[in-house]
Amino acid sequence: MSIGNSPEDERPFEDVSEEARPSVGRALQQARIAAGLTVDDVTTATRVRITIVRAIEADDFEPCGGDVYARGHIRSLARAVQLDPAPLIAQYEAEHGGRPAPTPAAPLFEAERIRPERRGPNWTAAMVAAIVVVVGFVGFTLVKGGDEGGKKNVADSATPSTSASPTPESKKPADPEPEPSDSAIAAAPQDKVTVMVSAPDGRSWISAKDHSGRLLFDGLLKQGDSKTFQDSTKINLVLGDAGAIDLFVNGKKIEDDWQPGAVERLTYTKGDPQAG
Numbered sequence: 601m602s603i604g605n606s607p608e609d610e611r612p613f614e615d616v617s618e619e620a621r622p623s624v625g626r627a628l629q630q631a632r633i634a635a636g637l638t639v640d641d642v643t644t645a646t647r648v649r650i651t652i653v654r655a656i657e658a659d660d661f662e663p664c665g666g667d668v669y670a671r672g673h674i675r676s677l678a679r680a681v682q683l684d685p686a687p688l689i690a691q692y693e694a695e696h697g698g699r700p701a702p703t704p705a706a707p708l709f710e711a712e713r714i715r716p717e718r719r720g721p722n723w724t725a726a727m728v729a730a731i732v733v734v735v736g737f738v739g740f741t742l743v744k745g746g747d748e749g750g751k752k753n754v755a756d757s758a759t760p761s762t763s764a765s766p767t768p769e770s771k772k773p774a775d776p777e778p779e780p781s782d783s784a785i786a787a788a789p790q791d792k793v794t795v796m797v798s799a800p801d802g803r804s805w806i807s808a809k810d811h812s813g814r815l816l817f818d819g820l821l822k823q824g825d826s827k828t829f830q831d832s833t834k835i836n837l838v839l840g841d842a843g844a845i846d847l848f849v850n851g852k853k854i855e856d857d858w859q860p861g862a863v864e865r866l867t868y869t870k871g872d873p874q875a876g
């Protein structure tokens with residue numbers, strides 16, 4: 601029993617240090633449990649696969665496929681369990697080295713600058729060589745001839761030789777073929793649905809299934825790569841980072857303001873383009 605101290609003075613101090621703050625995955629798991637949600641509920645609401653949700657709650661971000669995808673998944677999960685995603689993303693970046701530095705563009709321009717130039721055959725040198733041969737032949741014949749008649753014959757014979765020498769034609773280089781337009785790249789038969797997915801500015805995990813649910817592709821689409829899928833009825837897509845994707849459906853480009861890290865689930869049919 602203490603003397604002269606109020607009950608408030610005897611309460612233990614709360615640990616508000618940095619070490620007491622839960623990790624990103626632990627905070628998401630606690631919020632999910634407090635909201636009465638299961639992992640399946642969160643997966644249905646966010647379209648993030650169960651294995652990735654479980655890995656993030658265990659603070660294992662390797663299955664996300666990179667920092668961009670990890671931030672997008674954290675943002676989606678936080679909103680599903682009614683948390684502010686900004687502090688969690690800031691905590692993730694502080695623990696994992698922040699945002700990656702952009703890829704420098706200088707080597708690309710350097711490679712373009714030193715590309716060797718294609719040149720045609722040197723017709724000028726060939727013409728000079730032909731003229732030298734003709735002149736040498738005429739001179740040799742004139743020296744060997746013993747009379748004026750012989751010189752005349754030699755001159756006469758030399759004349760057609762000179763005129764008969766063909767003048768090489770300069771070949772005009774073929775015009776470069778124009779690059780195909782977006783609609784030409786994504787051209788497709790009218791009796792099928794054709795979807796082309798490309799990643800010109802980044803990379804993204806994508807999944808594609810046909811109308812029967814058969815998996816056509818499930819993996820990482822690297823920067824500069826593209827995939828084309830075709831089915832008689834419909835194509836179902838899941839984009840892990842929709843902001844990095846260019847999408848062409850039945851010969852037309854889909855224009856959508858997708859944000860980096862956003863996860864999109866889409867379905868397209870023969871009557872599109874329009875988001876399913």
